[in-house]
Amino acid sequence: MTKAVTDTAGDQATNRPRQRPRDRKNRILAAAAQRFWTLGYHQVSMADIAADVDITASALYRHFRGKQDLLLAVLDEQLRAIEEVDPARADDFAAEFIDVCLRQREFGVLWERESGHLPDDERDRLRHRIRVLAERAGADIEDRSTADVRSWAILSVLESQSYYHGPLDLAHVKDVLTRAVSAISTT
DSSP states (O other): OHHHHHHHHHHHHHHSOOOOOTTHHHHHHHHHHHHHHHHOGGGOOHHHHHHHTTOOHHHHHHHOSSHHHHHHHHHHHHHHHHHTOOTTTOSSHHHHHHHHHHHTTTHHHIIIIIGGGSOHHHHHHHHHHHHHHHHHHTTTOSOHHHHHHHHHHHHHHHHGGGGOOSOOOHHHHHHHHHHHHHHHHHO
């Protein structure tokens, strides 16, 4: 008799609807970014991403219309996080910028390698935002005749770690990136 009660209680527990995590969309974006970064857009399916966040593919389609929409959301979200670093509010703009770029390691590769899978108008919008970001990165460069080239060099240096898939010694990488950005800015 005790076993029947236990089984019934166990059945009730398994029949309860699972609670949706509050950060499900963020988990989906992180899983998609990781898969697109490591495997490439064409090697990733919506079912793979859904499995990574423990949902069904049909549940994933409730959040995103398809893989192209998901890639756009990943790039948009990662770029937004980088854009949020405000030089006016940051005590050390370069340090904050570097921290965000290290947290968004996938962005450089995804932009360069996978953005061609986006519709032209969406890719152009993202490209415009990156241009504005480059202007901000070079805002403190005194020699305005080379500021444009050097601001792009700064972004390139900050995104360079995107091409390395192994674990990073964050303290060492931050130091190298900080010195590189400083050298570009003051050369």
